[in-house]
Amino acid sequence: MMKRxxxxxxxxxxxxxxxxxxxxxLADGTEALSxxxxxxxxxxxxxxxxxxxxxxxxxxxxxxTQKLGAYAVSYSWLLTMVFLALLxxxxxxxxxxxxxxxxxxxxxxxxxxxxRIFQWYLFRQGDVA
Numbered sequence: 447m448m449k450r451x452x453x454x455x456x457x458x459x460x461x462x463x464x465x466x467x468x469x470x471x472l473a474d475g476t477e478a479l480s481x482x483x484x485x486x487x488x489x490x491x492x493x494x495x496x497x498x499x500x501x502x503x504x505x506x507x508x509x510x511t512q513k514l515g516a517y518a519v520s521y522s523w524l525l526t527m528v529f530l531a532l533l534x535x536x537x538x539x540x541x542x543x544x545x546x547x548x549x550x551x552x553x554x555x556x557x558x559x560x561x562r563i564f565q566w567y568l569f570r571q572g573d574v575a
Contacts, residue, residue, distance in 0.1 A: 455494040463487030514568045522561035529556055 466483030469476045533549055536542045 449498075452494055452498045456491050459487045459490030459494065461487070462490065511569075515565055518565035518568055519561050521564045522557050525560050526553055526557045529553065 463484050464487070466480045466485075466487060469480040469483065530549075530553060533544065533552075537544060
């Protein structure tokens with residue numbers, strides 16, 4: 447039987463997706479909001495489905511995984527801060543002209559991918575000091 451938390455998350459994601467599909471029929475000019483709702487709902491359902499498939503009734507995390515995850519996110523945050531400082535100086539010195547959209551997407555992607563890479567690396571190492 448599926449854990450209650452998985453069922454609630456899948457249900458919430460499905461509700462968001464359906465609300466996003468129905469919204470344009472109820473109000474004009476809501477296409478962007480509708481797209482966001484559908485995306486969030488489908489991502490929630492997909493991520494929860496993968497979590498359920500992967501863990502079933504096992505523990506998702508313990509003290510070690512929480513500790514390594516916290517270190518990975520901290521390292522990722524620090525790397526992103528250094529990256530943003532470098533982007534500031536690149537822009538200030540006129541070496542490269544970047545749009546706000548380019549800076550935001552690069553920072554978001556760097557933070558997400560570096561957190562996962564640091565987590566993978568730390569799990570392979572075994573533990574942190």
